[in-house]
Amino acid sequence: MFKRLYTYLIIACGAVGLFAQNPFESSSPVGDTFPKMPDLVLPDTLAAEMPDTSMLALPDSVSADTMAVDSLAKTKKSDIDTTIFYDARSIYTDVESRTTELTGDAVIKYGGMTLKAEKITLDWKNYLMTAESVADSQWVYTDSTHSDSVMHVEYIGKPELNEGGSPYVGDKMVFNYKTQKGIVVRGRTELEGGKYVGQQIKRVNDDIFHIKNSSFTTCDLDTNPHFHFESAKMKMVMKDKVIVKPVVMYMGHIPMLALPFAVFPIKSGRQSGILTPTYSESSTEGRSLRNMGYYWAPSDYFDAKLSMDYFEKAGFLFRGSSNYNVRYLLNGSMSGSYTHKETNGNKTRRWDMRVSHKQDISPSSRFSVSGYFVSDKDYYKDYSTNLSTRLTREMRSNATYTKSWSKQKLSLSVNMSRVHDLQDDVVQETLPQVSFRKGQTQIFKPKKKSSRSSGGSSRRDSHWYESLYFSYNSNLINKNREYLSYANNDTTKEMDETRQMTHDFSFSLTSPKKFFGFLSMNQYFNVSEDWFDQEKTYSWDTESESIDPDTTHGFAARHTFDYRASANTKLYGMFAPPIGDLQAIRHVMTPSLSFTYQPDFSDPQWGYYEEIETDDGVEKRDKFSGTPSTGRKSVSLSVQNLFQMKRGEGEKEKKFDLFTMNFSTGYNFEAEKNKLSDLSTSWNANPMKNFSLSASTSHSFYKWISEPTTSNSTYGYKSNNYLFKDGGWKSGDFMRMTNLRLNFSLRLQGKKDKGGKDDEERPFENILDEEEPDPLLEEENLSVLEEDLLRRGNRFENEMAMRSLSIPWQASLNFSFSNNKSNPLNPTKRYYMGIRGAEINLTRNWRIGYTAQYDLEKKEIASHSFTFHRDLHCWEGRVDWVPSGPSKRIYVIINIKARVLQDLKIEKRGGASSMLGY
Numbered sequence: 053m054f055k056r057l058y059t060y061l062i063i064a065c066g067a068v069g070l071f072a073q074n075p076f077e078s079s080s081p082v083g084d085t086f087p088k089m090p091d092l093v094l095p096d097t098l099a100a101e102m103p104d105t106s107m108l109a110l111p112d113s114v115s116a117d118t119m120a121v122d123s124l125a126k127t128k129k130s131d132i133d134t135t136i137f138y139d140a141r142s143i144y145t146d147v148e149s150r151t152t153e154l155t156g157d158a159v160i161k162y163g164g165m166t167l168k169a170e171k172i173t174l175d176w177k178n179y180l181m182t183a184e185s186v187a188d189s190q191w192v193y194t195d196s197t198h199s200d201s202v203m204h205v206e207y208i209g210k211p212e213l214n215e216g217g218s219p220y221v222g223d224k225m226v227f228n229y230k231t232q233k234g235i236v237v238r239g240r241t242e243l244e245g246g247k248y249v250g251q252q253i254k255r256v257n258d259d260i261f262h263i264k265n266s267s268f269t270t271c272d273l274d275t276n277p278h279f280h281f282e283s284a285k286m287k288m289v290m291k292d293k294v295i296v297k298p299v300v301m302y303m304g305h306i307p308m309l310a311l312p313f314a315v316f317p318i319k320s321g322r323q324s325g326i327l328t329p330t331y332s333e334s335s336t337e338g339r340s341l342r343n344m345g346y347y348w349a350p351s352d353y354f355d356a357k358l359s360m361d362y363f364e365k366a367g368f369l370f371r372g373s374s375n376y377n378v379r380y381l382l383n384g385s386m387s388g389s390y391t392h393k394e395t396n397g398n399k400t401r402r403w404d405m406r407v408s409h410k411q412d413i414s415p416s417s418r419f420s421v422s423g424y425f426v427s428d429k430d431y432y433k434d435y436s437t438n439l440s441t442r443l444t445r446e447m448r449s450n451a452t453y454t455k456s457w458s459k460q461k462l463s464l465s466v467n468m469s470r471v472h473d474l475q476d477d478v479v480q481e482t483l484p485q486v487s488f489r490k491g492q493t494q495i496f497k498p499k500k501k502s503s504r505s506s507g508g509s510s511r512r513d514s515h516w517y518e519s520l521y522f523s524y525n526s527n528l529i530n531k532n533r534e535y536l537s538y539a540n541n542d543t544t545k546e547m548d549e550t551r552q553m554t555h556d557f558s559f560s561l562t563s564p565k566k567f568f569g570f571l572s573m574n575q576y577f578n579v580s581e582d583w584f585d586q587e588k589t590y591s592w593d594t595e596s597e598s599i600d601p602d603t604t605h606g607f608a609a610r611h612t613f614d615y616r617a618s619a620n621t622k623l624y625g626m627f628a629p630p631i632g633d634l635q636a637i638r639h640v641m642t643p644s645l646s647f648t649y650q651p652d653f654s655d656p657q658w659g660y661y662e663e664i665e666t667d668d669g670v671e672k673r674d675k676f677s678g679t680p681s682t683g684r685k686s687v688s689l690s691v692q693n694l695f696q697m698k699r700g701e702g703e704k705e706k707k708f709d710l711f712t713m714n715f716s717t718g719y720n721f722e723a724e725k726n727k728l729s730d731l732s733t734s735w736n737a738n739p740m741k742n743f744s745l746s747a748s749t750s751h752s753f754y755k756w757i758s759e760p761t762t763s764n765s766t767y768g769y770k771s772n773n774y775l776f777k778d779g780g781w782k783s784g785d786f787m788r789m790t791n792l793r794l795n796f797s798l799r800l801q802g803k804k805d806k807g808g809k810d811d812e813e814r815p816f817e818n819i820l821d822e823e824e825p826d827p828l829l830e831e832e833n834l835s836v837l838e839e840d841l842l843r844r845g846n847r848f849e850n851e852m853a854m855r856s857l858s859i860p861w862q863a864s865l866n867f868s869f870s871n872n873k874s875n876p877l878n879p880t881k882r883y884y885m886g887i888r889g890a891e892i893n894l895t896r897n898w899r900i901g902y903t904a905q906y907d908l909e910k911k912e913i914a915s916h917s918f919t920f921h922r923d924l925h926c927w928e929g930r931v932d933w934v935p936s937g938p939s940k941r942i943y944v945i946i947n948i949k950a951r952v953l954q955d956l957k958i959e960k961r962g963g964a965s966s967m968l969g970y
Contacts, residue, residue, distance in 0.1 A: 136162045168209075259292075261290070323349055357371075405425045489526075494521055561575040589662065641692070714733070714735075730790060749792050802862065943960070
């Protein structure tokens with residue numbers, strides 16, 4: 053520990069900053085933490101003489117009533133600007149000496165100040181209030197026979213001062229209520245988990261305090277705290293800064309380090325100031341000092357932070373971030389990092405940037421931007437310890453402007469997007485995509501209703517054409533796409549550019565009423581027009597034996613259309629099994645039948661495809677990019693099933709969904725083979741907050757023909773013959789399973805200890821603190837489906853290691869299984885068992901966590917990690933260990949638990965997979 057003394061000196065700067073807290077702002081007094089100091093000697097300034105004419109008017113005599121309450125009002129010439137109220141069990145006033153003595157639960161209220169003590173003396177002549185405790189003695193037996201006893205003396209009713217709702221205590225207090233000056237002997241308070249003690253606190257005015265021999269600690273031991281800080285002199289300027297000299301950190305009674313002086317801001321809320329650096333080590337880059345920089349908060353709407361990391365071997369990494377927010381108008385953030393390293397004379401520059409902006413331009417228009425950019429695919433792998441960041445393979449960026457005209461049912465959207473594939477290091481850009489939409493609008497509006505002479509308004513039956521609607525969509529898109537080209541063992545990047553404009557007219561006819569009282573029908577007719585700026589022609593190259601395209605630039609158009617009709621209804625069933633407080637189970641079935649027709653636009657008569665004569669026959673090629681779908685005349689059938697439950701009665705009645713089960717299939721009359729689609733089935737259930745289950749299957753109605761060859765014994769193909777043909781129905785062969793997927797998640801935990809020592813969630817280990825912890829991270833309030841979405845942290849730092857320490861044990865289990873039998877001769881199975889966040893308290897101070905992913909097919913661990921947590925009272929230690937795999941590493945940290953001292957820590961990293969050794 054002494055080896056890295058220079059590191060602790062820097063860290064101590066942040067720790068001593070806690071003296072910046074106001075010792076007079078506390079929610080509760082604390083006991084005397086350090087040895088008592090000599091009695092108070094009052095300075096002359098507190099005993100200022102005042103003329104007799106400004107004395108408060110006193111009564112001729114005061115009753116000794118135990119519950120007396122009095123109010124002393126100032127005279128006409130008094131300099132006191134408010135009334136003093138006091139109360140006590142016993143009140144005695146000496147008119148000659150102009151003093152009042154309050155004894156027994158004495159209380160004085162003066163302005164916004166409330167003073168409580170066992171004894172308070174008012175010196176009306178010198179405007180002094182003196183509050184002190186009173187000795188209380190009692191005989192205490194020294195043995196069990198009660199044959200001997202000693203007198204035990206203790207002081208009761210220590211003074212407590214509350215000013216503006218912030219109390220603090222001391223052994224003795226003297227306050228001049230005219231000059232607003234005062235002194236507190238051995239004053240102490242508790243603020244934000246920290247205990248403050250001062251031998252003597254002198255109030256110079258409302259804003260300035262002088263404190264002599266002050267001490268601070270977050271350890272809750274009343275005597276001999278595990279650590280504390282001491283300062284001989286302190287000047288506190290309220291809501292501004294604290295100046296201390298010198299500052300010494302003690303571990304127990306052993307001084308560990310010292311600073312000659314320090315100045316710290318204590319402004320409430322966000323405030324500008326120097327960031328506290330963090331020391332660490334790694335096996336690849338040696339020692340490092342991270343997060344050296346400055347935080348700037350010029351206003352309530354904007355802040356910025358600039359920091360620097362120094363690595364012994366790699367050099368410097370610069371980081372910056374900024375946030376801004378104007379309520380109901382705009383908000384956003386920007387962050388980025390930059391580093392360069394010189395190796396063998398070559399400089400490598402690496403960086404990343406993230407931008408987010410949202411702005412309401414008007415009630416009907418909005419603009420938003422989210423940009424994620426990185427210099428290379430390995431940047432986060434080298435500089436981030438956050439697992440989810442290291443596994444990210446795509447960086448998506450978007451800029452979108454939307455405008456709507458609600459009365460006209462019109463909307464406009466302009467979007468620019470960029471997708472960076474970090475795996476292949478290729479980029480796809482859309483610059484821009486413009487969409488314009490006209491919402492569904494009635495073509496023939498009904499006439500206004502007229503009144504008949506018989507009285508009242510007539511109810512006219514609607515005509516069928518009044519249910520005819522139309523909508524319009526248009527899209528203009530300009531897309532650039534990089535892709536990898538492989539030739540002659542070389543890999544090169546190629547660029548593909550597409551420009552296209554699409555018009556879609558959709559006409560729909562909804563049934564004005566349900567047929568037969570239960571059947572709803574709808575019809576749709578869609579017309580699309582696509583514009584292009586180029587057209588391709590093809591020719592056969594006999595030398596290369598390939599089809600060569602030739603691009604002709606100019607305007608070209610393509611027109612397509614399709615027709616759809618659908619019908620659906622709802623069927624209900626209910627039964628009430630006699631089980632406990634179960635009232636009923638309801639089944640809602642929604643069958644739906646639809647028909648779709650679209651001509652085969654690949655037919656040469658439409659002119660969108662070109663037929664090329666090759667050595668192997670005739671092949672078709674699309675003249676435009678974005679191939680239209682081929683002909684389709686199909687029927688689709690689906691059945692949705694929802695099962696619901698109601699239990700309990702009255703206020704305890706609860707309704708919830710049990711599970712859903714859906715089926716779908718279809719038949720394409722225009723398909724050359726396999727016209728009947730697979731039967732798809734999906735099943736989902738989330739009956740409890742801690743449990744979810746989902747499954748899906750697909751079944752084919754066609755036979756599989758096996759044709760083994762000398763090179764491949766699993767070769768085959770799907771025939772055009774149904775399974776039930778040729779006597780297959782006799783053995784029950786109607787369909788065969790081609791795919792099965794099964795997933796379930798289960799979270800288990802013991803009952804939370806409400807009275808435990810730690811009843812709140814542990815925060816993220818945010819060293820840079822660029823992103824605030826998610827306020828929804830209270831995992832016991834989340835469903836198991838929401839949990840994964842909300843567990844996120846700083847993109848450069850490792851994720852939260854431990855969750856609630858007050859839960860004795862907990863674990864989340866995940867199981868994933870897939871079986872692909874499209875080719876029954878060569879099925880593929882993949883199934884994993886995941887254990888996430890498994891934690892258990894071995895003892896009161898030891899907690900172990902485990903996370904693993906187990907490949908059940910290969911019967912091996914894909915990845916796993918351990919976390920060991922040790923409660924060291926006011927300190928805590930943690931070890932994150934990955935014992936095997938490509939991310940093999942170890943991370944050790946010892947830190948003070950109090951959040952106000954979170955930067956005071958020691959950490960060690962071991963590993964070779966990144967710059968940070970993590």
